[in-house]
Amino acid sequence: MAVPIRSCAGCGRKAPKAELLRFAGFSGELRASPASPGRGAYTCRRLSCFERALSLRAFNRTLRTQVRVDTALRDLYTDADG
Numbered sequence: 001m002a003v004p005i006r007s008c009a010g011c012g013r014k015a016p017k018a019e020l021l022r023f024a025g026f027s028g029e030l031r032a033s034p035a036s037p038g039r040g041a042y043t044c045r046r047l048s049c050f051e052r053a054l055s056l057r058a059f060n061r062t063l064r065t066q067v068r069v070d071t072a073l074r075d076l077y078t079d080a081d082g
């Protein structure tokens with residue numbers, strides 16, 4: 001069975017789904033969501049990709065809706081070299 005490949009909303013890198021963080025929109029708010037139904041947006045596990053996705057408004061574009069992004073989501077990224 002093929003491994004699902006997704007693109008990072010920040011840098012555009014394609015990677016196996018399991019390597020990426022998944023987000024989805026709930027009532028207009030972006031939340032980390034490993035397995036909710038429907039449309040998801042992905043980033044690498046690097047804070048720089050999250051920041052880049054934010055500045056590109058890539059979450060809105062990928063999810064096809066306007067989402068508010070809580071900056072506490074940055075805490076999901078634990079890398080030091082971002």
Ligand SMILES: [Zn+2]
Binds near residue numbers: 049
């Ligand atoms: Zn990335």
